Amino acid sequence: MLAGQLADGRWALAGMWGEAEAVNLALLDSDSGGVADRSELAIATLPCPQGQFPSIALHHAPAHRLERAINDLFGLEPVGAPDDRLWLDHGRWGVHYPLGACTKSTEALQPYVFLGAEGEGLHQIPVGPVHAGIIEPGHFRFTANGETVVRLEERLGYTHKGIDSLMAGAPIDRAAQLAARVSGDSTVAYSIAFARAIEAALGVEIPDRAHWLRALMAELERIANHLGDIGAVCNDAAFALMHAHTSVLRERVLRTSNDCFGHRLMMDKAIPGGVNVDLDARGMEKIRSLLAVIREEFPRLIDLYDETASLQDRTVGTGFLAPALARQYACGGYIGRASGRSFDARRDFAYPPYDSLRFEVPLFKEGDVNARMWVRIREVEQSLGLIDQILTGIPSGAISVAVQPAGRICEGVSLVEGFRGDILCWLRLDPDGTIARCHLRDPSWFQWPLIEAAIEGNIVADFPLCNKSFNCSYSGHDI
């Protein structure tokens, strides 16, 4: 029944993960109509004592890779699944089902069978896992007819580090360190997601000032990433001037973050119970002058982007993602918002301090590289406004509280808006406060499959441009 409701669009699939004898689904009531704090998140558990569960992917395609990952890690079989190939398991771990039965694997490596594309004049282009740029590893298998991409199939899992297994049995501070390193570009958002799930499980109320400092770091992270990627997209369209200018602004954000919080990426600064570094008057002044610099430089760069015909020629109409697909996949972040899906966890779940801050969620419907650029441009502007409000309204007081074990088994869940989209964290704590099971779902799970759709019919040479405009996380997906 659930699968049917997912297929009908009554719910959106926000996550799916395994346990020893159960599969959990996170369901999002996505029809908020853009009204703040109106969305709901529900967790459904499917017990699977026989090691099997009915395939959701059979009815709802976004579950495909999630089910394959559950099968790889736990050995729980999705019955009736349309695709039974391994996903994260490349046959190199020395074990099967590391989080389930954990049996030794002895068989020889099997080649991965890519989906077919047949026809006269088609040729294949294998790319990766080691790529030409300074980027993460993954394999792309293009089938092209001349210059035109007929099919792209991704193969991911190269950066799988077994984070879920390292989490199991870990004390909270060690688990927080792992959570901060699921995807380094979103380290602040991940730390906040993990901390909020811990606080939800233990019923901990953190001081107001900690909420505001977390939001300040999260918005700095968002601005830094958007600035870097706006330039990088232009660079992939052979317009290096823009890249040089935005990389200067990005560097200024990182240096200010380092001055104020003691780390350029603000890693390990948001912790369960609050934050571990306070902001003084000197730091606030530094952030104010940073905002002034960005406000002076950024609009001119945007004009440059908007007025350069050779650049627009590359980005307008390229890599079109259909709004229906963005909706079906509950695709978060700037990718979803450039294809008409209005969802932002900061607004739709209004977690503090966003419930007392004013901001808009930029929305475009065109779904091309250009629309994704504009969402990010507008989001930089919104984040500047948010930081203004935070610096003016930040309450004084303590920045953290102690986190004590509950003495019983308890569960917590959180949904936090990173720069790339909504990050889901679900965890269960043992009575002594150690992690029994923790799963962090990167927004990329619902974005990666859509590049395959967006690239179809584009030329091979536009793939880097499309890929950069999505900028999915390999590490966050591969966990």
Next chain:
Amino acid sequence: MRKLLFESLIKPVLTEPRPDPDQAMLAELAAALGQSARQKLGRSLSIREIDAGSCNGCELEIHALNNPFYDIERFGLRFVASPRHADVLLVTGPVTKNMREALERTYNATPAPKWVVAAGDCAADGGCFAGSYAVAGGVSAVIPVDLHIPGCPPPPEALIRGLMALVENARHGADLTARP
């Protein structure tokens, strides 16, 4: 665009002075490479970056090396697209078992003489991911490493200081062909 370009003529230069090579790293290199006098590579090195399973934090800081503040190309250090063109492999991350073969093959595709620099705490010994069923360990668990640059992630300045130490060694004529 004309205005932006014109301003760059009159604005002060952002690029910062060259940092000194790291002394500790110089010592590590001297021990690793030996000192028979042969100048192989002059003062220019081509670098191929390989992410062997990192969280992408190190990649962000390596990217920053190309921004106008650090402008790494002025030191003769250049990122290249193929291992065939590389003198140095700059490897990040704990080496995941799924990336192990790709790393070995990239190493083998790099012509000698070559150096391997392991950047970041994970690349040193697996960092906080050590001990996982999916992780082979630090970079030296899979290929020989000449230099470690610590940090999580190492800031751009630490990366430059490490790489400068490498260039200094090349100038003093470290024998790179002695490597297996």
